[in-house]
Each structure stands twice: as C-alpha cells, then as structure tokens.
Amino acid sequence: MMMLQDGSTQLICLTASSGVPLFTRGASRQLPFSVIGSLNGVHMFGGGQGVVLSSCDTDGGGKVVWRVFLDSVMLIAVSGGGPSGSCGTEEETRLQRLLENVWSCMVLVLGQDELTNVRNVERLKRDLRSCFSLIDQLLEEKQGYLGNLTHCADSLLPSSSILLQEAVDGFAQAADSEFGCLVVHGRIATATEEWWRQLVPQEIVLLSALIRTLSASGSASCDYPVFLPQFSPTVAHRLLRFQLLPGADVCVLCGSTPSLHKAGTELVGRFWSPLVETLRNCLALGDRCLPGSISLRPDVLALLLINRETRRSVSCLQNSSHHPPILSKARCWELLKLFYTFSISRYFTQEERTQRDITEDFLLGFSHQPQQCYLVTEECKCYALQTPQHQLYLLVMPSVPTFALGTLATQTLSDIVAPTGF
Template identity: 40%
Template sequence: MAAYLVCLTADGGVPLFTRTKGNIKPLAFAEVGMLNGVQMFAQNHGVKLQSTATDEARIAWKVYHESITLIVVICDDGASDTHLYRLLDNVFHSMVLLVGLDDIISIKNVERLKRDLKACYKLVDTLLEETEFFGDLTESVDIFLSTENSLLQEHLESFVHAADSTYGCLCVMDRIAVATTKWWDLTGQELVLLSLLLRSLPQASSRDIAVYLPHSSPKIPHRLLTFQLIHGVEACVLCGPTPTLDDVRDKLLEVHWKPALESLRSCIRVFPRNIPLSVELDLGILGFILINTDNHRCLATMHPNSTDEKQLPHKILSMSRKIGILKTFYKTVVGIYFAPVHSPDKEELTCDLQALLSHKAKDTYICGDDYKCYALNDDRYQIFVLYGSHVPTFALRTTTQKTLMTLIKDKKFDEKKKS
C-alpha cells in the first residue's frame, strides 16, 4: 500500500522530512505546501482539520505541541480514521524517543533539527512497512510464549538487578518473551516503540543507545543496552549513566546467561508458532491476533498448528496473505465496532463510530471466498481469528471462545497489570 508522510514546522510550514512507502514518486515541494496550506487555512478560520478523503486516498493532519505538523496520505482501505491517527502518534513519539521532547517543541535551529531527525528515519520507515508484526497497529507489544519463560524470567531478573536496573526484557525473534515488572509498567506505546527500534536497527552483538521514554521520561534520556545472546535472542536493559556497556558485557553477560543457554535454544524452536507446542488449537485456524487490552500485550501467529500445513483440511494461504487479511479485518473492526487500545495521556479524536453506539459490540465476523474471520471482544481481551473457508459459519463463535480460553490459561499473558 502506497503512502506519503510529511513532517513540517507548525508555525512556518518548513519541511523537516518526507518519507514514502511503495513505488511512488516523491511529493513535489508545491504539493507539500498545498497539503500544509489547506490545514493552516482551516486553522486560521477557527476550524480544526482532521481528515478528508478523495476517490482513492485518505489524508490526515495532526499538530503536536503547536510545534510539529504531521500529514499522512494513504490509499483508502475503508478503515476507521483511528488507525491514521495512531500512525501519526507513533511517528511523533518515535521522534521524541530518539531526539527528546525539548528539541521538538522548542525549535531553535531548524537545520540542526533536520539533521537530528535523520536518526528517526529507519524507525519511521518501519512504521510505514507491512510486516509480520501487529504491535504498532494494536498499540500492544508483540510477545512470545514458550514453556521456558518461567526459567528465563529468573535469569532476566538476576541479570537486570546485577546491571543496577529494574527495567529489562528478553526478546525472542523480535518479540518480548519475558520482562521485569517495571518494563511492563511502561505505556503500550513505549513498549511498542522500543521493540520497533530494536527491529529497525542493524544486527549487532551489543548496543548502547540513548532513548527518551515518550510518556515516562520525554526530556531526560536513558541508555538502552542490548546484547545478542544467541541468534534471534537479545537481552535488553534500560539504565542510567552506569554501568558501562563493556562492564555489563564482560562481567555480567556470561555469568547470568550461560546457564540458560539450553533454555534459550529450546525457546527458539517454538518460532514461528510463537506459542508452546503443548497448546492445541482447532485445525481450522489459520492464524490469530490476541490482545490483552490491560497489559498492552499482543500474541499473534500465522502458524497456529504444529501439523504439516499440507495435511490440513483447507486451502493453504501464503504468509503475506494471512497477515494482510488479519490486519485488514482488525482495521475494519477496531474503531468501528470495538474500541481501540490507547496509551494514557493521549489526545484522542472522537470520530470512532463505536463511540456513538449505545452498546458495546461483542462479536463480528466476515466470510471471504477462501477464508472466514471472527472477532470477539471480551472484557480485557480482543481476539481476531482467521479460519479456513471449510469451517462452518455457525461454529466460528464457539471455536473462537474456546481458543481464547485456551490461550489465556498462560499466566504470562493473563497476568494483571499491577497498579
């Protein structure tokens, strides 16, 4: 799906950067000026321009702290505007994550800010890409479940404590397997952006990155230390000026993680299922997204069954098609029938159709030529399941409820957020 993203100063409309997705020509300077001019004209006449649509595209504007204007132009997929605003919010807070709020809301030197914002390009581009991950769409971080999680939690707690921190996590194939309580206390948007940042960076044995937490610490930087334990597994710690990267790598890494080496290797073998092999699901399920709306955790897989797909009683859909179907289904449902998951202290634009309903929708489904989808909204959970077309429509609700109950038995996913 093609898209344009434009970032400008709010007062003078000076372009700070433009990013594109897809094989499309860059926007001309006059086109950027026209997009910004429409919004400024409305603002000067007391009108807050939020979004509009053409025959083929949709456009959304949002101004942050009266300093930065973000504009997105994207193909119209019929989804709620809430997903456009989420994209813009994620882009702005990506800028805060790597540059800090002070330099963004008090622009003293435009050219310097342009140079500083180049550090955000890869992260912003990751937000625009279609990937196998759902965190940026759901504002709930992608997680990974395995039978080794309890043991790995002990090793992580010990490692983070030795590094004189309380914030740490273990990522398996770019998904959080375990994390400390303080790490989970970060907002959903912070969890998602930190995970996205790790995915956007080149592979490295270790890293030391200055980051600002957009909600928790937008003006004071922390250091994000990352260490590759084995291929596909990284340990991450948020800390202050100490300890140094060399100290953690040379004195702590082997001591705390070498005893867990076999557990780490066993954990990797669960990928790409992302859930333990002991969890048995209906053979008609092709994939699912499960969201814990309290804890901002998202469990997703396109390989829900351990059986060889060629032996399953349904047409095999490609990985990209499964992801595309589930993402489209999610965007069609959330913001229209189900309430979106939001981080605190966020300015929300009250245009979601579900907000106008006199009751909360609990279920919805669609049937395509070669698939069926069912969504269930159950208190703290939202689940979106992709089925083969052979599954009877009358069985979708019961099977989805059974799947939800099976998955939330894992305490790591169902654990309530501490107040």
C-alpha cells in the first residue's frame, strides 16, 4: 500500500495510553483516521505480547517508525519513501532523529510536566499548537541547516571571532546570564563557554531552530519562555532575543531579570553598536560559513565538517564555475544529507548510540572502526573522513580520480582547521 507520496513525511502524535490523536503535521495528503488507528493498534498489540515495534516497511517503499516517550506520548513518522538515492537504513535513521527532535521540541515549548501529567486532552491539543511552527521547520528540513539530522550545532566561522566573543561574553554577563550566543543567518557565530559546556547538542540545535522561527516573525526583540529538555525540562528559562541587524540576532538565557526593555535599551547598544561593521562583514559570509581567507579546491561541490568534541558543524556549498551547474543547490544539500546518513548508519561510530541502534549488526561485521568511506555515483563522488576530533563529508565533481579522494579530503580538513582552530 502506498500511503503517501514519495519523499513526503507525515508526523502523528497520540496519547500513549489511549491512542487519542493530538495532532498530525507534514504531508499535504493526510492519512485516513482508520490508518492512524491501525498504526496505533498494531503497536499496542505488540506491546501486549511483550514486543516493542519500532519500525516497518510498506509494500509501496515507505517506512513507518514508532516511538513512545515517558509512557505519555506516542509519535509515529510515516514516510512515503526516502529521497532519491536513499534506502531503508538511511531513511530509518532520519525518521528516528525526527521523532527525537519533535519530542524535545514539545518539551522545549510546553515543559515535560505538561506532557506527562495530562489532565485535559483538549487543552493539551490547544497548547500543542504553539509547537507547530517549530515542528514544521523540523519537517521541512530547510536547505543549509543539518543540525536536525547531525545533532551538531550549525555554526558559522567569522574572521573577527575574538571581537564577537568578547561582545557576547560581556553582553551575557551584563544580563546576569552565563548563556549567550550570536546567531548569523540562522547559524551560531559565537557563544559563551557555558552555552557549549552545559547545554547538550540537541538543545542547542533546537534553540537555534527556535531563534530562526522567532527571527522570521519579523519582531525586533522577544521574551520567550523555554524548557531545556535535558538541562531543565520542568523549570522554564527566559530566552531574550534581539535583532542587531537583519539576519543577525543576539540571545541570552536568563532568569527573572533583566526585563526585556532594560536589556534592549541599556545593554544592546552598549555592547553591539561599536561592532556594526564587524557584524556586516559576518553577514557577508552568507551561506558559505567560512572566512573569505579560506579557499576550497574548485572540484569540491559541498562539505559538512563536524567537530566531534564540541558537537559543532559547518556546512557549505561552493559556487560552481560550470554553466549550468553540475548539480542544483537543492540536490547538493540532499546528497550531502544522504551521504551523511549512509556513513553513520553503516560505518562511523555515532556519538549518541543506543541499544535500539539499527546499524549494530552491520557494524559487528567489522574487526576495526572504519575511518574512511566513499561512494561513486553518476552525479558526484562522495568521501568521508573520520579522525578522533573531526568528521568531514565531501561531495566532489565526478571528474576527480577516485584514488585522489583521500588526499583531497585530508587537505580540505587541514585548510579549514589550521587557520580557524575549529
């Protein structure tokens, strides 16, 4: 049975105990209520027999993934089939990450208590609407942002990092906070030490997505309550966001003080007015995310670089000199995500491996931990390199000799890390 169109994903949220639907998001062609009931019923039947049903494939090439959180909420992701080039293993990895992110998003906005102590289902349905814009962003998987998939913070590497770091540290301290960050084009340009040290990577990814959503609303500033899924799931913090320039926002997580008005009128100008030109230069990097002093080999189409220790990542496409381009931007992002899920599903150690890991049997076939892998396709060649500190994923032109891919990857990694210290 083909339940959805190829490439589309529908998310279903129900109460775990009674199977009452709370919301559905995603594909324009929604599943019939009878199908939703069957998906819930088969999971409940398995649970009654002592079997945990986590995923299955459909006859039409789609996939269904179930997950119950804290015996309170069941999330079901239904895919009409992965993007062109993906297979079941990669698609399941993507859907499992999606369910984890959606649950954490619900905790971020409503708090864990609201989701686990449900007294009024109709009220919960209404409250969950405040999560929809953020959940929709997770489902859309906008081009250029890979943090939802990698659970690493999408970052930008400015050339004036020291000046910006000092400003963020000073602004956060003046706002009685240890948690502050500067977001440029939806990516973190710099943040306080505690932002990186105390918040878990998934929290940082979701906060970045929330900041993008709030920034897109057009408001110059906002005071938004958030629950941090790991750090503080039951006690809300205030997220203060201020637009410095279009595309550049500074944020702090704080307690009851300062007021939004005081922070906006007294602190923003003091710390950020002297840095207007620096911010403009940072904005000029655009989607490249790398300082202008770093030049990539012309045969590199796209890259994703992850710092495994800090759980930060930078990703970018390189403008092609070919007319028309070898690959469209949309296809480059799609292939980069597919290659990432291919690599972590089959070869590389995932930092967040669990007992439910779908790749365990495959990895047991290796007597060593793979450090490199590659794919050769008609559209491009893909190469991944893993070191103790980094993972690098490259898309390169098909004309690059396969034997040269390792050298190209090693050189690219050095060209970025050496000058930036990333």
